[in-house]
Amino acid sequence: MICPQCRSARCSRSHRSGVIDFFGTLMGMRPWRCRVCDYRFYGWQVPVSFARYAHCPKCGNFDLQRIAHDRVDRGTLVFVKRFLGFPAYRCDPCRERFYSVRQTRRIVPSVFPPEQSENPTA
Numbered sequence: 001m002i003c004p005q006c007r008s009a010r011c012s013r014s015h016r017s018g019v020i021d022f023f024g025t026l027m028g029m030r031p032w033r034c035r036v037c038d039y040r041f042y043g044w045q046v047p048v049s050f051a052r053y054a055h056c057p058k059c060g061n062f063d064l065q066r067i068a069h070d071r072v073d074r075g076t077l078v079f080v081k082r083f084l085g086f087p088a089y090r091c092d093p094c095r096e097r098f099y100s101v102r103q104t105r106r107i108v109p110s111v112f113p114p115e116q117s118e119n120p121t122a
Contacts, residue, residue, distance in 0.1 A: 001043055001060070003034035010035040013059065054102040056091035063106055064089040072097045 001011040014033040016022060021031055029042045044051070055062050067090045069082045075098060086099040 001032050003032075003037065003039055004041055005039040006034060006037040008034055008036040014040055050105075052102060053105040054087075054089060054100040056089075056094060056096050057098055058096040059091060059094045061091045061093055064091060064104060066090075067097060072099060075099065 001009075003009075003011050011032050011034050014031040016025060016031060024031070024042055028044060030044070031040060032043050033040045050062065053062060054064060056064065067088050069085075069088050071090070072078060072081075072088045075081070078099075081099040086101055087104075088097065088099055089104075090097045
């Protein structure tokens, strides 16, 4: 997620508080907070253009690892997904394990180097 105010990629999910946040959740919007400028905003879990790819349902991470089917123990209809052979994935940052039939694509956000000051000390 990219902050709409400062364009930083250092954004994380914010806790829901209030009625507006809960109604937004019903529409699929999630509250986010930028760790650089502390700006709070709403957005989808992942960008719409990348929603067709497999991503973590908890944090939206696209950098997933394939795991064995027996490692996934929570979720809906786990036994059916194991029987049908759905691919099992693990998200490294939040350690969430899940099944997904979407195609995988590793999408890493662009990180710009910090701007250099005009008076370098050398």
